[in-house]
Amino acid sequence: MNKRVFLDNAATTPIAPEIIELISDMMKTHFANPSSIHSYGRESKIIVESARKKIANLLNTSPGSIFFTSGGTEADNMAIKCAINDHKITHAITSKLSHHAVLYPLEDLEKEGKIKLSYINTDENGLICLKHLEELLKNNKRTFVSIMHANNEIGTIQPIKEIGELCLKYKAVFHCDTVQTMAHYPIDLQELNVDFITGSAHKFHGPKGVGFIYISDNITIKPFISGGSQERNMRAGTENVHAIAGLSKAMELSYENMLNDKKHITEIKKYMIEQLVKNISDVKFNANCTNFDNSLFKILSVSFPKISESEMLLFNLDIHGISCSGGSACSAGNMSGSHVLDEICKDKDRTGVRFSFSRYNTKEEIDYTVQKIKEIFS
Secondary structure (H helix, E strand, O other), X not given: OOOOEEOEOOOOOOOOHHHHHHHHXXXXXXXXXXXXXXXXXXXXXXXXXXXXXXXXXXXXXXHHHEEEEOOHHHHHHHHHHHHHHHOOOOEEEEOOOOOHHHHHHHHHHHHOOOOEEEEOOEOOOOOEOHHHHHHHHHOOOOEEEEOOOEOOOOOEEOOHHHHHHHHHHXXXXXXXXXXXXXXXXXXXXXOOOOOEEEXXXXXXXXXXXXXEEEEOOOOOOOOOOOOOOHHHHOOOOOOOHHHHHHHHHHHHHHHHOHHHHHHHHHHHHHHHHHHHHHHOOOOEEOOOOOOOOOEOOOEEEEEEOOOOOHHHHHHHHHHOOEEOEOOOHHHOOOXXXXXXXXXXXXXXXXXXXXXXXXXXXXXXXXXXXXXXXHHHHO
């Protein structure tokens, strides 16, 4: 039987053992609806509110600014559609490299004739042009700006502090998709001018199907989902109590281990770069993912030379038990390829593969992966 190696941690992460134990125990004991006023319900409510407070403390904000959702996609849609519709905003700015959870709702609003959609210029590394952003803000009415903190395919980190300052200057609404950086990098909301940020538990060793949105006190929106008074009338639907508890605990553990995890994962990434360069002829790296100061330490976007075997590279790696993505797992069922790599890569004949790492990966796994790649290209 083949060794199994999971190098697709930007798509999802293995649930930490501590979180599995917590959720399993909680499902047995705290099964009540937190909206119920009896003792069982009150106990579930305490768990939800304790989780909210814990997340707020980690982000240096008030618990009243945190609302639980089903994940990052719902949170992004909520910020985009509610802010634009409720405030009658007619102009939006994003990047062509944004996640589809941002691009698609904005494109839908454009097709409906509700907004004019502008795309900010980016360089060959996917870094946005702040000068162009200011021009777009200056020459349009009040604007909704959506820029992701770090790209999920190439790892480029954007200067969100500077973006926030420009948005404040021109009274723009700023939504930042922080799904890839949440619980991997410290985020202090007292230092950022941002109206919305988002998080998803399964990106930092928590359960799937649960996330949250931060909504600044500077903006008000109506509920995205109607049908109940949960989440202080902001998000209808019975709260997923055990998953919310898992979310907050996973985030707490990630903050506690943040420096050690970053050190370990950075070493794994550096090692894979070294081994690929040593063993694979003409290997290249997309954007600035080898720049550890300006890109996500957990993502390595690799460009392989085109040979007959390279077209089936992901398939062949999977046969050998190695899991990774051709750009983004979120669009793996879409045969049109990666919209991010299409935008930044000049040589369309090369094969792009995203390897992404977690605290659980080892150098032995990298050795095995590089050896299999070497065999494919030999």
